[in-house]
Amino acid sequence: MNALQSIGTGLGMALFGWLLQTTISGVTRKVIARIQKRRGPVWYQNFRDIMKLLNKRSVTHGWAFDFGLLVALAGAIGTAMFMPVAGIVAFKGFDNFFMIIYLAALGVFGRALSSGSSGNPLATIGVMRGLTQNIGYKVPYMLLVIALISYYRTSSISEIVELQRVSGWSVLVMPLGFVVAFISLHGMLGKKPFDTYLAPAEIASGPLVEYGGKQLGILMIAHELSVFIEVSLFVNLFLGGGATLPEFLLKYAFIYILSSSLGAVMGRFRIEQVVRFYYKVPIALTIVQILMLAVMRGGVR
């Protein structure tokens, strides 16, 4: 694939990711509404929200406020371009795990910079909570994936997907790891028990406190894209990533709706509980999983 064609597929992948995730989050809002015994909005409600926001005239707090926002969206789009979905890979051989994690982290840092520069201490507290939580769920998650990488001896996502088709899904390789990865994914998506950084009641929706109009619209697009990245990364690494598109969509929808409906029925943790939880349960499970992996597979070499 020459350069232009691969960039084209990459952009197509990013657009597909945004459309897919916005639709599914619209459907999920309906599912959550049904859980709460009400009817919920139409499935394309998120599209309408984003388009309304892009037509609103809101407020800016300086060039760093907007620059950080553009970096956030650029990081999300850039990472989504590399994501392999059902066999379609934009940049063959370059979609390795560490690069995706760090480019997504650039998006997170852009968002932190922009909400920090809004001047509202509520936003800084929200970002502080988000980063504290981030360190909680990222360490076990990345450790598990490193165990996977050293097991499959490759860190390129698309190769891992092929290998899983041959030797069965990674869920069978590391069942405990799957559970921990799901808990971390739950934290990454910011679903209910772990949405302390977005707590509307305590810190007025945390980092989003000063966003409105097009800033909030851009941030929602970046959020949808980063959710697409996290969930499809999870599906590719642990659930075999789908040979055909419908299979991938099915797994993707199942994981996201399961995580959201879990969130719908749980209360919100305090920030200390989140930190204490993440430093006990997932890390212990990960260590047990790695030891099991080392023992069962006779050394990972």
Next chain:
Amino acid sequence: MTNSMNNVKAPLLAQIGALFPEVRLKKDRDREITFEVQPRDLHQVLTYLKNAGWRQLSMISCVDWIEDGQFELVYNVFDWTQGLRVLLSMKIDRGEAQAMTIINLFDGAMYYEREIHEFFGVVFLGNEDALKSLFLERWDDIPPLRKDFDSRAYSDKKYVKRFYDPVYGPQGGASFERS
């Protein structure tokens, strides 16, 4: 009056009667006693009650008896262990409306006295902070809860009313004019 409070009230009434001859029992409800107190005895009675267990000053309220030209200050203290509430009712002249502050006995009294000053105009000697305004922002009239304050007149003077043309019924009605 046979209720559980007897064994608490009896010693209290006896003590108060003995110590403070002028203090008169005004009302004796089931869990609440009201004493009539003179301004000069107030501090002694409050000190005695505080030592006897009535540690919490629930509130100070003020009643405006405009006909006999007096303010009635009611000090409301409560004892959590015995569950009996004691009210000390004290009449002060409405004209120069002055009373001694009790913030040295109960610190909490600061904001109660400040509120009474704002809404009734009672000056509490010894508590300068109470002269500042508390709730009403930029108030420009006499203290609003005094009986001689006419709220309707103030409202008519200060706020623009909505004007309805006198024709009521189906064809008339309020006109939300938006010029």
Next chain:
Amino acid sequence: MNIIHLILGLFLAGIAAYGIGRLKPAAASWLTLAASWAALLILFLGGDTLAGGNAWGLLAFKMTPLGWFFSMTLLFVYSTNTFFNLSVPAAPTRQAAYPMLYLISLASTIGVFSAENWLALFIFWEIVLWSSTFMIGFGKPGRGSIIYFGMSLLGSFMMLFAILVMGTAYQTFEVKGALMAAAQSPGPALLVFLLMLFSAMVKLGITPFHIWMPEAYHEAPDHFAPVLAGGLSKLGAFTALMVTSFLPASTLMAQPWQVRGLPLLTYILLTVSAVSIVIGTLMAIKQEDAKKLLAYSSVANSGYIMIGMLMGTPMSVSGALVHLLAHALATTVTFMVMAAVARQTGTTRMDELGGLLHRMPITFLAFLTAILSLVGLPPMLGFVSKWLILQSLASQGLFLVAAAAIFGSIGSLLYAFRILSTVFLGQLKPKHRQVREAPAVLLIPLLLLSGVTLVLGIYPYGLVQYTAKIENSLGFADTVQITGLSIQGNNGNLNALLIMGAFAIGFLIALGIFLKAPKSRKVDLMDTYTGGEFIYSPELYSYSTNFFAPLERVYAGLPEISRLYEALANRVRDLGTLVQYLFFSPLPSRTALLISVVTILLIWGEAI
């Protein structure tokens, strides 16, 4: 024009600077600037084949690719910092010694990197130590310079002892030869390697020896701290790499104890540097003062460098070298920015600062690039090195060390945001409203260094190619491969230009959406959502003290290393009092008894 002329020239320039400094301090700063930039030019043009030469048979020099890489890094840091000296206000008379010490320490660093025998290396190492101790304590020799000198002395003595052991055991002081001999013969090889590595760890600031860093960096004067933090800690990395490059071929490898294909010794040292990352990050998150926070982040980053070197695979060593350069550039920029902030606002305590982004935008941009590089995010050089190190960790399967490396990289996000948001973002304090941008003299080095970090981050291939050349010169079997525009990792490859391209495309799309939507209304900083309440005092309206309270509470109770040293110091004091009680007591009888016992032992000691 060989190395000796270069070093001698710098020494003479130093002395000349002292002379001139007494008369006109400004001229001395210009002289240091000229001298250091000239040295940079000479070394750059000379390349790594600059003629060696030896003086009086003892001080022999030879320029190797490794030496060239390290001297270029140091020289670049030193020369960009000379711009800084220009802006120092009229220094008091005793400051005149500063340019001299500055140039002498510069000359001796080049001496260390190009020395051919251990004695020359140790002599120059000591000169660096002495000159930097004086420069730290300029004006007020406080606790920082004493601790710095004490700990560095410990490291130097360890190195001296190792050199002498090598000298006696293998009868040669030649750097490569002695290490080669040590690698072959079992003899004192273990002792030599350990001592050399410990002395390197002291300079780099790895865990047990890191307590001097926060004190020294905090106390160093503003115009010397960037060099101390960015440059001088790299000396330790030089000797560490010399030693670790000989480890794979050494007898230690034949030891029965193997963990994941690594000798037990290296695995223990790997764990120590992993602990250093974790402790550096946790302590950095807790700090209230900006310079101390950056000092602890240097502790964490030295841990990364140490891990890269100890693992010994071609990719990890190249990662370590790239991380070394990235850390040097980034730390110099951050300390220069903190110096600029301190000059404009008078303090580096984070809770007194805030909102400086609006008054010092260029300084903020330079600081942002440096922080991104320290954290290791894509457009910057720090990402390339962290990627290399993490790749090699994953393929080697070292999970404990990988966990610490990940904790370090995500933890760096935390303290990077802390320093960024308390100093630059947030509310601008009224007393800082008249703060102007840093003087132009200060902005040149800032933009120069952050520009290099950005450019190398986008196009790192030349640099990684050079690290491959260094690996060849150090005797590694195979080196890190680069085909076209992608660095070949053993389980995935990295194309930094492609990542930047994807990011740039994303940025253009975001900009398009941003410009298409209706224009936003600019609002002041204080006009934010305050729950409908009216707040007028920006000082109270910012969140900066004990920033990560929930996280700090989790690891509040852990013991600190400095308490361990205090306990050690108390034991030594007790020992001292005991000796004084025995030998210098007023009662003559006790001392007479002891002297007689000692004499008896001396005379008939063997018989017993």
Next chain:
Amino acid sequence: MPKKERPSRFHPVSHTMQTVEVPTEKISPQEQAEAWEKIAHYFRANSLWMLNYCTGCCAIELPLVMTSQYDMERLGMMPMATPRQADILLVTGYASLKTLRRLIYTYEQMGTPKYVVAFGPCAVNGGIYHDAYAVLNRLDLYLPVDLYIAGCMPKPEAVMNGFKRLIELIESGQATGWKDYERRFDWYKSNQLEAVGEVYIHDEFHE
């Protein structure tokens, strides 16, 4: 039209000189603007975000409207935490003097286009508090009200009908309260200052 400057924190607005930022419509062919405006109206009408700020006693009816029985999310409406994100400012019940200062401050923090919905008679003519010394008798002198919902505490059905009516107003482009606020800014400001004396209050608790 001279460019008007928003009242800002550091130099509180003086009574005489008020400035307002009138959005400069890009002078593009008229029909194209209209067409885009119609589409924008569709999006604005179907995704209304309500500011979670309960000023008076009618607010107790809102949880009913939000939860399972009446579920306003069907109409695309969600309660939001900050005025920056919100489109609708609900004045639920009476607006006292102190609340009006906060209402004005919050209203000016919202992004345009924004709408004000007033609940019950208290916003129309003071309702049962018409003779109270602290309650305002006509809200539309101080804030442009787009919709009144009748009922001294309007039932949830009335609230839902009110929101339906608001959606129709927005879709047909009649809900232009915010434009009116910017066009007649001086008139509104003088009313506000006359009633409230000083919007950005400075006293012992707000130093």
